[in-house]
Amino acid sequence: MDNTTAVVLASVTVAGGSHLAVLFKDKGRGPHMVAPIVGTLFLGAALLLIAEFWPTGARGLAVVILLTAVVLNGGKAFQLISSLVD
Numbered sequence: 001m002d003n004t005t006a007v008v009l010a011s012v013t014v015a016g017g018s019h020l021a022v023l024f025k026d027k028g029r030g031p032h033m034v035a036p037i038v039g040t041l042f043l044g045a046a047l048l049l050i051a052e053f054w055p056t057g058a059r060g061l062a063v064v065i066l067l068t069a070v071v072l073n074g075g076k077a078f079q080l081i082s083s084l085v086d
Contacts, residue, residue: 008048016037018074
């Protein structure tokens with residue numbers, strides 16, 4: 001696996017997983033959780049397609065997406081994790 005592919009897959013997984021965790025904490029389970037999963041799949045496919053033609057750009061976009069997801073969803077996701085530990 002190429003380094004760009006690993007970075008893209010890791011950032012998409014963290015972005016989608018943190019958003020799903022926050023959505024689960026706020027609204028619980030339901031059909032509203034399908035949209036972030038489909039969006040995560042499309043985001044990953046788009047970034048992997050970009051990586052075929054422009055690997056450094058796709059890696060940079062993946063890092064920006066990772067940092068944005070951590071900033072937007074990180075606080076609530078870490079609160080959810082800490083509530084599981086307590």
